[in-house]
Amino acid sequence: MGDAVDLLLAQWARERPDLDVWPMGIMGRISRLSRLLDRELKEFFAxxxxxxxxxxxxxxxxxxxxxxxxxxxxxxxxxxxxxxxxxxxxxxxxxxxxxxxxxxxxxxxxxxxxxxxxxxxxxxxxxxxxxxxxxxxxxSLDPRERDHLAAALRTLLASLGDTTLG
Amino acid sequence: MGDAVDLLLAQWARERPDLDVWPMGIMGRISRLSRLLDRELKEFFAxxxxxxxxxxxxxxxxxxxxxxxxxxxxxxxxxxxxxxxxxxxxxxxxxxxxxxxxxxxxxxxxxxxxxxxxxxxxxxxxxxxxxxxxxxxxxSLDPRERDHLAAALRTLLASLGDTTLG
DNA sequence: TGGTGTTATTTCAACGTTGAGATTATCAAT
DNA sequence: ATTGATAATCTCAACGTTGAAATAACACCA
Structure with missing residues (x-):
């Protein structure tokens, strides 16, 4: 049960086994998800x-x-x-x-x-x-996974200073 | 220790207490994170x-x-x-x-x-x-949180059909 | 009350993407 | 061989954002 980012990580592991590219496992997924979800929302609002x-x-x-x-x-x-x-x-x-x-x-x-x-x-x-x-x-996420996911994303956002809506 | 999306959720809870808007806690965070991280990467690559x-x-x-x-x-x-x-x-x-x-x-x-x-x-x-x-x-994430986060994002991506890099 | 620095919005040219159409090549079946 | 369908890339006008400059209003203090 892998996604596109698993393939990407496997490629780096083969090409640069000396590097630990773990951050790409998160950054790449956030970026791809954002694009995919945008497409879905666009279709919905149309x-x-x-x-x-x-x-x-x-x-x-x-x-x-x-x-x-x-x-x-x-x-x-x-x-x-x-x-x-x-x-x-x-x-x-x-x-x-x-x-x-x-x-x-x-x-x-x-x-x-x-x-x-x-x-x-x-x-x-x-x-x-x-x-x-x-x-x-x-x-695809069960309620416990949702809560953990939301909590981790909140930690990240807060650490990047996203604490106000203006 | 909240983020901008906590404020958003609080506003909805006040305005529409009849609705459970939990999906916004995840969708909103992915979207905002993607933008923030893009800015950071842009600055780095410059x-x-x-x-x-x-x-x-x-x-x-x-x-x-x-x-x-x-x-x-x-x-x-x-x-x-x-x-x-x-x-x-x-x-x-x-x-x-x-x-x-x-x-x-x-x-x-x-x-x-x-x-x-x-x-x-x-x-x-x-x-x-x-x-x-x-x-x-x-x-801001410790290694255990990273793994859980990556796993949840992988589940989501896979469920949306993102299983190949082309 | 005049001056200086800051803040809110608008304007606009440059940039990159989208989406659809055009072009050229391949494939499958006859 | 020919036809029709599919696929890969390129072209280009329309669209929306950025980033910086312009305008107008506010705030503070001398």
Missing amino acids: AYDLERWEFDVLATLRRSGPPYELTAGALNRAAMVTSGAITNRIDRMASKGLVERVPDSGDRRSIRVRLTERGLALVNEVLEPHIANEARLLA | AYDLERWEFDVLATLRRSGPPYELTAGALNRAAMVTSGAITNRIDRMASKGLVERVPDSGDRRSIRVRLTERGLALVNEVLEPHIANEARLLA
Whole structure:
């Protein structure tokens, strides 16, 4: 029961038996999984005419609670992208009627991005099937394995300084 | 000692206590880790005037063993990108003198991409410090945690069908 | 109240990938 | 040999991100 990374490790063991390449067993798997899972999510969201990044923005606003609005800066920290990318995303989603820009009364440099009624309805509609789809993708792990996996990933993220959503 | 995903889960628990969003604890962490680790690797490779994708191509060829050559198709399956992306990468690396295209004697549709001497020397030079850098990024895990983590990720990858490098 | 440094957003050119189509070659069966 | 289906690579326009510069507003303190 091996995966593509087992093959990679076997190749290195043959070519460079002097090196212990164990980190590749983790780094390579995180990288490949991220790509595979992205593809699956992309396919899922296509059924709702949504890009994955659109759902991410909707979900970030939704889970922030009423009035479902955040500054552009908070959104780009949550999405781990640059400010230019967030400006672009807000533009596109605003023209689709999913979010709207509202002025920030406390700070005129800031804008607040708010879910429209349509955006709120859409994220509420998609959320449950999305979680069910994610659960399907993770179904090969039993509950104990899931917990251990989540705990190890948390340790790693925290050690890399990922402790805030902005 | 929490991470950004713990905050995300807490937000969902407050906003949608009726839903069990556990899959996000794994999917969200894989996605964020992948981005963070990519940034770290990018920074590391910059010291060698290398893009991360360039190193990936060099390493894929290197670990395939002498004569250090693979078809374009094998490279794009290993890298999990489309054929157009690989054509572009080969072009750029060939003009940098790191690889060369050689005809495939058995199949004239195929090309074989071979490490040049310079490419081979470069990957040999970078390999050890790269692994040391990866080990540093994973230093927060003790050896037992590493093994469990790698095993869980392997289970997931295999269940998603990632069982070959092409 | 003026000056200096910092922060939030937008703009834009450069970059790399995708996805689809075009081209050329192989394979299987007739 | 010819046809049709499949496969490998290349081409290219569309897309979204990055990274840096521009703009505007805030904060602090002299």
